[in-house]
Amino acid sequence: MDTPRNALFEALLREYGYTHRSLAAEVNRVSEGIYGRPGAATDRDVRRWVSGAVRWPTGRYLLPLTQMFDRPPEAMGFVPRGRSSRLPAPPAPARPGQEEPVKRREFLTASTAVTLSLVLRLEETPVRGRLTMADIDRITATIGRLDAHFTAIGGGALLTVATAYISRLRDAVDGCTYGPRVEERLHSAISGLYSSAGWAAHDSGDGTAARLHHAAALQSAILAQDPGAQARAWSNLSLQARAEGRHREALSITRAALNSRKARQDPRISALLHFRLAIGHARLGDRRATARALLAAESAYDRFDTAAPAPAWLRFLDAAEIAGLAAIAHQATGQLPDAEIATSEALRLLGPSMHRNRAYYGVQLAELQLAQGDTTRARATAAVVDTVAVSSPRIADRLATVHRLLATA
Incomplete structure (x- = not known):
């Protein structure tokens, strides 16, 4: 009897943009983060998981897969077989005070950046010829996956990837031909990518680079005439000003963003900005204003349309983040x-x-x-x-x- 193909797992690979080879590389990278040494998965292993020849991967690979796709093995189409098919617990973390050697950290960051560049297939974005809306959709999806990686693991390893992709998209602006609608969508995508790069720089402790990226995000959002991208850029500029101790400036930026029509119409953006406002008032010691802003943020959160998908950059704003x-x-x-x-x-x-x-x-x-x-x-x-x-x-x-x-x- 033929072994049934794992259609669920195959669909996940398509959704996340993985090839068999790039998935194996990512599994090995995540495995190293969990177990302290890289895995040895190959594209042949991935083919066997997809074909159904292996119904339940070894725990060495199954645990990384559950972390990468944020779902249990059964939701990826894998079939347990008795007591031996149990998801292993991750090893205990290092003792308090133990720190990774600097060289190891640098290696992990570099390997993550290289792996992500391969997984996201950044080199496939054209820099010559005519750009279509289909190209823009692929670019936007790529940036969304980059944001998802940031949410999962942080920005230290993503700054190099984001800035390299910014350079490629700016080459596309100058080297390709396109119509007005594509031009606006392209600038909107670049704005989102600048915002991602700004967050990555912030996470890496590089405030100067973060500020420059967030300012460039606002410029591209204005060129795109995209109110959502402008609200995002203003929100990030507010956070950056606060991180640099410029609390009154942060409040002014947040108030300006809240006065935009997009913030009034979109409860997700409104909630995020009111939280930024609350933290700004708190930094200045105004408890009453802080309480008012928190109440407004929670009220906006209660108006979230949970049936409608959030923009990729706002998916982090869930109950935990609130x-x-x-x-x-x-x-x-x-x-x-x-x-x-x-x-x-x-x-x-x-x-x-x-x-x-x-x-x-x-x-x-x-x-x-x-x-x-x-x-x-x-x-x-x-x-x-x-x-x-x-x-x-x-x-x-x-x-x-x-x-x-x-x-x-």
């Missing part, structure tokens, strides 16, 4: 117990693939516990923060600071 943003505002106003409760809620609600946000809010929880003098719980929290699968120097530095403070507590 709790996390509220925690940041509470922390800034000195309401540390409320901030701790909200941070714990964010961690509880996070999906299994959100490695970056889990590390981010894990560090935040340890910081809050340490600030309240609870070194025992802070030590336990910091001990389980896993940054192995995360490429974010900013988060790693904050975790190292927590460990240093705990060592002297």
Whole structure:
């Protein structure tokens, strides 16, 4: 009897843009993050998973697959066979205070960038000839997948990829021919890519590059006449100003963005901007204004149309992120117990693939516990923060600071 083909898994490969070879490379990379050494999957292994010849991959590859696609094995079409077909638990994280050698971190970042470039097939975007709407759709989908990788693992490894793709798209602007509608969509895509690059630079601790990318995102959004892209750029500029300690400027930028028609019409954008406003007021010590902005943000969140898909760049704004943003505002106003409760809620609600946000809010929880003098719980929290699968120097530095403070507590 013929073995049934794994159509579910095959469809996932198409949806995420993987070839057999690029999927094997990504499985090996994720496996290294989990087990400390790279996997040995090949395109032949992937063909056997797709064809159904292997109904339940070995745990060495199954655990990375569940993280990459954010779903259990059965939802990928794999069929368990008795007690031996159980998803293995990941190995215990390194002991507190243990840090990866710098060379290893650099290697992982470089290998991730190379793998992502291959997976996303950036070189397939034309830089000569005529661009069509179909080309723009592919470009937009590629940027959406890049955003998804950022959400999962952080921006450290993505900055090189994003800036390289920006260069390629700018070559397409100058080297291709296209009509007015394609031109607007192309500038809109470039705006989104600049925003992604700005976030990646921010995650890497490069504030100067982040500010330049966010400003370029706004310029491209204006050229595209895209209100959504403009709102995104304004939101990011507000966050960057706050990160640099320019809190009044951040408030002014956020207020300007909230006055846009797009923010009034789209509750997702409105919620994000009101949270930015709440954190800005909190940084300036205005508790009443903070409470008003938080109430407005939660009201906008209640109006989300859950039946309609969110834009790729706003998919991170879920219940977990809502709790996390509220925690940041509470922390800034000195309401540390409320901030701790909200941070714990964010961690509880996070999906299994959100490695970056889990590390981010894990560090935040340890910081809050340490600030309240609870070194025992802070030590336990910091001990389980896993940054192995995360490429974010900013988060790693904050975790190292927590460990240093705990060592002297």
